Amino acid sequence: MTKSELIAQLAARFPQLIAKDADYAVKMILDAMTDALARGDRIEIRGFGSFALNYRPPRVGRNPKSGEKVHVPEKYVPHFKAGKELRERVDMAG
Amino acid sequence: MTLTKAELADLLFERVGLNKREAKDMVEGFFEEIRVALERGDCVKLSGFGNFQLRDKPQRPGRNPKTGEEIPITARRVVTFHASQKLKAAVEQLSDASKQPQ
Numbered sequence: 001m002t003k004s005e006l007i008a009q010l011a012a013r014f015p016q017l018i019a020k021d022a023d024y025a026v027k028m029i030l031d032a033m034t035d036a037l038a039r040g041d042r043i044e045i046r047g048f049g050s051f052a053l054n055y056r057p058p059r060v061g062r063n064p065k066s067g068e069k070v071h072v073p074e075k076y077v078p079h080f081k082a083g084k085e086l087r088e089r090v091d092m093a094g
Numbered sequence: 095m096t097l098t099k100a101e102l103a104d105l106l107f108e109r110v111g112l113n114k115r116e117a118k119d120m121v122e123g124f125f126e127e128i129r130v131a132l133e134r135g136d137c138v139k140l141s142g143f144g145n146f147q148l149r150d151k152p153q154r155p156g157r158n159p160k161t162g163e164e165i166p167i168t169a170r171r172v173v174t175f176h177a178s179q180k181l182k183a184a185v186e187q188l189s190d191a192s193k194q195p196q
Contacts, residue, residue, distance in 0.1 A: 001131040001138045009127045010120065024110050027122050029102055030143045036097040038184040043097040048125045049173075053185055075186045078144070080175030087172065089133045090148065091170045 003030075037078055047085040054079045098124075132173055144177040 001009075003026065011022040033051065036043050043051040053076040061072040082090070099121050106117035128146065131138050138146040149172050156167040177185075 001128075001136050003140050003142075006124070006127055006131075006138070006140070010123050013127075014116065014120065019114070021110060021112065022120070024125065025106050025112070028105060028110060029121065029124055030140060032097065032102055032105055034143065034181055036095075036183055037181065038188070040185075040188050041095045041097055045099055045125055051175075053188065055162075065155050070149065076188045078181055078185055080144075080173075080176075080179040081145075082173045086129055086132065086173060089129060090173055092133075 040076075045083070047083050049078050049081055049083040051078060053077065063086055101153070126156065140178075142178055142180050144175055144181055147174050149174055 005018075007023050007026050010026065011017070011019045014022060033043055035054060037051060040053065042053075056075050056077055057088050058074040059072050062068065063070055099118075102121045103114070103117040106112050106120055107114055110117070112120060128138050132146060134147060135148060138150060142145075151172060153168050153169045154167050155164060157164055
């Protein structure tokens with residue numbers, strides 16, 4: 001399922017709204033989630049899961065082509081943990 | 095601060111002009127549609143945010159950490175999330191001490 005298919009599904013779920021509202025709502029939700037993580041906040045959606053950041057310390061990496069050492073600075077990476085309901089529904093179907 | 099469904103619904107109420115009921119239902123519907131797709135076995139690709147994929151894990155031996163007793167971990171299907179380049183780039187710059195999470 002892609003973003004545009006998700007928008008179409010939601011538009012069909014809310015026939016009283018104009019299609020543009022579903023489109024705008026999906027973009028607004030995804031932007032708010034991105035902004036929250038970019039601020040360093042967590043996202044907790046009961047029954048779906050949580051998004052948090054994991055810390056990656058600085059390290060010395062290597063350029064795989066030249067073999068040259070390069071300093072890789074510390075960074076944060078997004079991490080998703082599925083919630084109980086999502087975990088159970090996905091596994092049940094499988 | 096933690097972002098939850100309540101804050102997302104407030105945002106749709108304030109910025110998209112949905113009424114409170116619609117805003118709440120839209121947020122619930124958004125996550126439910128993703129769950130339905132994953133439950134069906136479809137992966138979900140939200141461009142600019144990330145992809146939710148499914149992995150089938152075979153059975154593997156496990157252990158009860160308390161008793162040391164060996165118990166198999168059954169085969170299962172799990173959801174994994176892969177952040178898009180855009181989302182990764184947005185959080186990577188968080189390295190100054192003032193903005194550390196949690």
